[in-house]
Every structure is written in C-alpha cells, then in structure tokens.
C-alpha cells in the first residue's frame with residue numbers, strides 16, 4: 098500500500114513507522130512521500146535521508162486555497178497514494194482530500210479521545226490538561242481524520258498510567274513511546290489485516 102505521511106514537527110512517529118517497514122515487521126507498506134507545512138520539520142529531514150520525496154506545502158508556498166487543494170490532490174495522485182497518515186500534522190487537511198480518501202486518512206493523538214482533543218489540544222497542552230484533570234490514565238489514540246480536529250471515529254487506543262510526580266514532559270514522553278508502538282500496528286491491520 099502506498100502511503101503519504103503528513104507531519105509538521107520532529108517526526109518521531111514517522112521514523113518509528115519507517116523503522117518497522119525497514120525491519121520487515123510492517124510488510125506491504127511503502128512511504129512514497131512526506132508532506133509538511135513546515136519547511137524546517139525534522140520529518141522532512143528524515144525523509145530526505147531515506148530518499149523519500151520530502152515536500153513542503155503551506156499557505157506560504159500556496160497562498161491560494163483552491164490551488165493548494167488542487168496541487169495536494171495531484172501530488173497524492175502522482176505518487177498513487179492509497180493511505181494517508183497524519184503524524185503530528187498541525188493543520189487540517191483540505192476537505193477535498195478527506196472526501197477523496199474517505200476512511201483512508203488516519204491521525205494519532207497523544208491522549209485518550211474523545212477527551213483532551215480539539216483545536217488547541219496539541220503538544221504539552223494535552224498533557225497539562227490530563228494532569229490537571231486528575232485522570233489516572235492517558236495514552237495515544239489512532240482515529241480516522243475528518244474536517245475537524247480529533248473528531249473522527251476512534252480505531253485503537255493504548256493506555257499508559259499517569260504517575261505521581263509526572264510533569265507534562267514526563268507524561269508526554271511516556272505517551273510518545275506508546276504512540277510508536279501503536280501506530281504501526283494499526284497500519285499493519287489496515288494493510289495486512291493482521292492484528293499485531
């Protein structure tokens with residue numbers, strides 16, 4: 098299955114998936130392109146080092162919305178993309194992309210949705226909110242992405258404990274580790290129908 102990854106930041110989730118493909122644990126999956134709204138994204142750097150096309154597309158490169166949407170669809174077609182993975186992508190995908198790839202766009206969120214999601218729930222904001230709520234559990238959610246932040250149907254979650262003395266950073270690192278272990282398994286299930 099031909100995959101495009103959308104990422105805005107460091108790209109550790111992208112790297113974790115790539116490692117699983119390289120090690121042979123995740124079969125029949127190929128990352129054909131990495132797309133970022135941030136020209137300095139670590140994810141683009143990782144892609145370049147692995148000879149994967151690394152593409153910067155944003156309001157700066159494409160100030161006209163219609164052209165931006167059209168070129169994004171063309172790009173996905175050019176690489177024969179069948180599955181889209183959002184991995185720390187800070188923007189919503191254009192609705193034309195969401196409808197073209199219905200049930201083929203996944204996102205990972207660093208908390209147990211439907212709580213702790215939405216527009217401003219990203220990065221440390223999420224882990225701060227979890228700690229302030231007094232919840233005893235957190236963990237990543239993989240869900241279908243739609244036109245709203247963090248609202249598509251939930252596919253799979255992993256639970257990690259919230260421990261005494263946790264700071265947002267410590268909890269965030271624990272959740273991120275669980276993300277790396279969860280995302281590729283969901284992809285494996287979609288691509289190969291197996292549940293690792």
Ligand code: GRF
Nearest residue numbers: 106107108109110185206207
């Ligand atoms: C992850 O916590 C992910 O859940 C969220 O953004 C972060 C991306 O981290 N959507 P990375 O760029 O994959 O390291």
